[in-house]
Amino acid sequence: MRIWELFQMAMATVRSNPLRTVLTMLGVIIGVSSVITLVSIGQGTSKSIEKQYEGLGTNLLTVNLLGNGRATQLKYDELMELEGTSGISAIAPTMTRGSTSIKYDRTTQTYNVIGTNDRYLDMQKGKIASGRFLAAADLDFRNHVAVIGTEVATKFFGKDDPINEEINVNGYMYTIIGVLESKGSNTSGTSLDSSVIVPLPTMSRDFKLGNIRSTYVEAESGDQVSKVQAVLERYLYSKFKSTSGYNIFNSSELITARQAASSTLTNQLVAVAAISLLVGGIGIMNIMLVTVSERTREIGIRKSIGAKRRNILLQFLVEATLISGMGGLIGLIVGVGLSLAWPYINPSQETSLSLSVGLYAFLFSALVGVIFGLYPANKASKLKPIDALRYD
Structure with a gap:
């Protein structure tokens, strides 16, 4: 079976249960949009620190008494x-x-x-x-x-x-x-x-x-x-x-220290946001297991008329990947929108969009669909036709 046919079948399944699909994608949407927004805020903070010191050059030292x-x-x-x-x-x-x-x-x-x-x-x-x-x-x-x-x-x-x-x-x-x-x-x-x-x-x-x-x-x-x-x-x-009793700082040290602190905080927040992607993946696995149970007779019929194990495996794997990929795409759009709107919500905070981070977040969301959809797809592909046909 061609990939395009599998894609069409997956789209038909997604359209047949739009509410369930949206709820399934919600964890992925939140995870991807959170990662993009938090990274853009962190990078904006780093650039703001650079701007604050760029006019001072790197040859200025500050002596502070303690x-x-x-x-x-x-x-x-x-x-x-x-x-x-x-x-x-x-x-x-x-x-x-x-x-x-x-x-x-x-x-x-x-x-x-x-x-x-x-x-x-x-x-x-x-x-x-x-x-x-x-x-x-x-x-x-x-x-x-x-x-x-x-x-x-x-x-x-x-x-x-x-x-x-x-x-x-x-x-x-x-x-x-x-x-x-x-x-x-x-x-x-x-x-x-x-x-x-x-x-x-x-x-x-x-x-x-x-x-x-x-x-x-x-x-x-x-x-x-x-x-x-x-x-x-x-x-x-x-x-x-x-x-x-004293500290001596130079501009480059201050920039490095503040950027390191900002980067550490951003990485911690991104790690927390990434958990949403894992939660979304668990949600996809749960729904796909339900889908396998609901479509057991369909699987039995398809196998009885010649569908091979890999055809069933790919069918459910493409469906899981499609759901997570669509969630990642929506999350990408939401994340970009929030990053652009954030300076208007909080004028004191700059943001800086990173296309590479957005791409990685999207690809990771698709990978989540593959990983968490593999078990339900494998389970569906192992069903015996005669047992599947007896299922009510």
Whole structure:
């Protein structure tokens, strides 16, 4: 018997019981669509992480202090002396105070305040939309000047020009000298769009902060990163006499770590979703066993008029594969639709479709039909004609 004839017979059987067929395919549909959707979300997350760091390059290191007290403090002048070290291009120590009260006229909001120096903007690959950024003189004279993010500017001034306007930062008046272009989050997760950037010495005095918790160090090139990291480790160890009070990260390590965490979570979710395919396969086996029982007399008649064992085997195997394949195709369409619609449902989450994953999921669904349809098909093919004809 030709495959096309077997396919036609399988289609006729599927059409004769549409509801049962749909319910049988449901596990496969859910499994395939879940795998495609979860993988696209995981890949979208990885690409989002890459975008977050791509503007920073691979030659930026971040030093974070973990301990508390005077024994784990970094001083601005000492850090800036390292800038003359071979391989180091620039250093930008920072102080950050979250949820700080910012006032303008009658409007009060809480934003992040970042104290840093004139190197910070270039190291973060940020740009000025209007005005200027901090200058060395602002740090030397502890000027009360501020550069604000786009969200801050929009909230307080709308479409008006905020340059030379004054805002109240933690009880002190700061003159706005610049507005940043929209940038998003930096490596520490702080959104520059919702931040107020001021000279570090000014912030240290006004906020009564004596210690620097985070410092950005830029190597002259990507090849110099390891050398610069070794210099920083030696400096920090000589200062704190310990390796447990600080962490040094470079951009590539952060990207790799976050992508690895994202990939691990995605793989775990995909493994859970794949269980639905196995459940769907069990459902197909169950229905095919029922079908064999219902069509026992048909099998007996076909065998009595000359149908061979392989013809019966192929008939039921093609039917099981057709059901699982149709479920896989519908699941593929649903999965692609969900992947495309997800960014509209959750705008903060990107997705990235993978045609190879969709193809593998579809082929796996067809394979499930073959594997779980083999036992019922084999059982049907082994029925003896005389016993089959006696079956009621």
